[in-house]
Amino acid sequence: MPHAPAPGESCAPELFLSRELAALEFNFRVLAMARDPQVPLLERLRYLSIVANNLDEFFEVRVAMLKHHHYYGSASPGPDGIPSGELLARIRARVLDLVAEQYATWQDDLSPRLEAEGICILPRSRWSKRQHAWLRGYFEHEVLPVLSPLGLDPAHPFPRILNKTLNIAVVLKGRDAFGHEGHMALVRAPRSLPRIIRVPAEVSGPGEHFVFLAELLHAFVDLMFPGFKVLGSHQFRVTRNSELMVEEAEVDNLARALTEELVGRGYARPVRLQIGTDCPKAITRMLIENFDLDEADVYRCDGPVNIIRAGLIYDWLDRPELKFPRFTPRIPASMEASRNKFEVIAQRDVLLHHPYESFAAVIDLLRQATQDPNVLAIKQTLYRAGEDTPLVDLLVDAARNGKDVTVVIELRARFDEEANIRLATRLQEAGVQVVYGVVGFKTHAKMMLIVRREGAGLRRYVHLSTGNYHQANSKLYTDIGLMTANEEIGEDLHKIFQQLSGLGPTISLKRLLHSPFTLYKSVVAKIERETANAKAGRSARIVAKLNALNESHVIEALYRASQAGVEIDLIVRGACTLRPGLAGISERIRVRSIVGRFLEHSRVYWFANDGEPEIYCASADWMERNLMRRIEVAFPILDPELAARVYDETLANTLADNTQAWLLGSNGRYARATPGDAPAHNAQQTLLDKLCASTAK
Structure with missing residues (x-):
C-alpha cells in the first residue's frame, strides 16, 4: 500500500490522478447538465455547446502539447507516472465515450424535445418543397458567391485548412472544361458565412426552423460543380495546436511578437480530425495523410461536426420559459445609498459576491475615481476584460482627466491575446501607461488601486477579486470581490504594482500572499x-x-x-x-x-x-x-x-x-x-x- 511521504519525499505515482483525464471528467459533469430534464431546455442546449467548446480547447492545448512532447521524445510523465503514449491512448478512449454521449444527447434527446417546443433543426431529408426552394435561393444568392470550391489535382494540391472551420470533401465523376478528369474537391466554408440559417416563418409556418450550414452545402453541392456527377460529400473539421510559442526572453517587443505569432496560429500542427459517421475509408485515409495524422486522431460525429454552433440558437431565441429565470443582482445597500463610494469603503470593507451581487458597484467606484479631483492615480490589472467593458472607457476618461493611470495587461491570456493587444493599443493612445507584465510570469492577479488625497495625506482604496474585470463573466461566474481602505493591504498592493511596473526587487508584504x-x-x-x-x-x-x-x-x-x-x-x-x-x-x-x-x-x-x-x-x-x-x-x-x-x-x-x-x-x-x-x-x-x-x- 503506498504511503503519504514525509516532508521532502515524493508520493508514489499511484496516489495521483492524471491531470488530463481529470479535466475530461469535468466535461462529463457538464454534459450531465445537458441531459438533465430538470434543467430548462435551451440551457441544456447551451451546456451541450459548452462541452464541444471545452473539447476544442482541450485538444488545442492539453492534447496538442502532450502530442508535441511525445513526438519529439521530450515527454516526461507527470506525478501520476503515466507514459505519454499510454496517456494519449487513455485520453482517446475517454473522449470516444464523451463524444458518443454528446451526440446521443443531441440526436435522441435534445433535438426531439426542441421540436416538441416548436424549435426545429431540420436535416435536409425533412425539408418541405417550400423550404427546399427558399433554401436553394438562399444558397444561390448568399452562400455560393462566397465559396471557392477547389478541385484536387497536381496543379491544385491539398490546401491549408484553417483551425476549427467547416469543410466538405466532395467525390466527383466527370471532366472539367479543360478535359481533366475530376475525382475529388474540397469546399471550405469561410468564417463570414453563418453556421446556422434561420428559415423565415413565412416559409416554414409556426415555430422556429433552423438549418446547419453543413446541411445546406451537402444539399446543393451539385450547384458548385456543374457538369460533374457528385458521388458523395462528407463534412470534416480539423483542430490544431493553439498554444503560442513566443520565447519572451528572446523578443524586444512582446506585443509585436505575439501579433506575428497569432497570424500563424490557425495553421499550426493538426491534432484532431472530426468527420461524419458516413465518411468512407478512402476519404478518411486521404484526410489523415494530408493532415499528417493517425487513425487515433480521428473522431466520428453522428451529427454536425461543428455542433458547438448549436449554442447560437440559445442566443437568438427569446423563450424565457425555456431558460433559467431572470434575476436582478443586488447592489450592497451601503454602496447604493451613498453617492460617495470612498466614504463607504473608508468606514468599512465592502464584500461583493458575484453574480448574486452586481459588478456595477466596481464600475461605480471607478467612475467616481475618474471624476474626483482628489484622486491622483489609478492602477489596475486586466487579464480578460472583454472588448465592450465600460471599465476601459473609464480608464481612458481618467487619463484624459489628468489622473496617473497605469494598467497591467496580460497579453498572453489564452485565446484573448488579440483582444488584449487591441485593448493595450487603445489605452496607450489615450495616455495610459500600459505594462505587459513580467517576462516568464503571467499576471493573473485581479486588483485595482486608487490613490486619493484626503486632508494632508494620501489614502489608498483597493479592489481585489477572485475573478476577472469582465462584466459579462460577472453575470455567469461566481466570484468574491473585496473593497477596502485597509492601510496594510493598500501598502502591500502599492508594492506589488511598483514591482510589476518597475521590475523591482523582492518585496515584503504584511497582509497579502x-x-x-x-x-x-x-x-x-x-x-x-x-x-x-x-x-x-x-x-x-x-x-x-x-x-x-x-x-x-x-x-x-x-x-x-x-x-x-x-x-x-x-x-x-x-x-x-x-x-x-x-x-x-x-x-x-x-x-x-x-x-x-x-x-x-x-x-x-x-x-x-x-x-x-x-x-x-x-x-x-x-x-x-x-x-x-x-x-x-x-x-x-x-x-x-x-x-x-x-x-x-x-x-x-x-x-x-x-x-x-x-x-x-x-x-x-x-x-x-x-x-x-x-x-x-x-x-x-x-x-x-x-x-x-x-x-x-
Missing part, C-alpha cells in the same frame, strides 16, 4: 500548521474552494494532514489529481465539484488555526502554474462578519449541496450527490433566493 514568492510557501505552511495542531490534539480543519488542484507538493502536504487527523473538505470545480478516500492516506479528505447554472470560479482557502480561523480569497488555484509561474494574490477577509459570510456562502453552503454536487471517488470518477431523506439543497439557488431579486421562480 503573493505568487510566485510567498503564496505557495504560505499555503503549505498553513496546511502543516493544521497537521501539527491535529497531532497535538488541537482543533484542525481545512476547507478550500478551487477551480483545479494538481500541485504535487500541496497534495502531499494534504495527505500528511489527513494521516495526522485533519478533516479536509475540497470543493474543486474542475480537474483534481488528488485521490480522496484512500485508507491510511486520504480517508479524511473529501472532494466535491459543483456544476450548475453558474460557473464556480471563486477561490477560497479556510484554515481552522486552533479556533482562530483564517480565510483568504484568491486569484490562484492550487496548481503548479498558479503557485510557481504566475503573478497571483490571495487576500485575507479581516472583517469578522464578512469572513463569516464568505465561509457560509462559499464553503458551508456548497458543502451542503445535495442536488448539483458531484463526489470524487479514489478511482477518479464522480458520482452525483442525491438528497436521500434530507431536504434538497441547491447552493446556487439558495444564494439567488437570499441575495437577488428574481423576476420568476
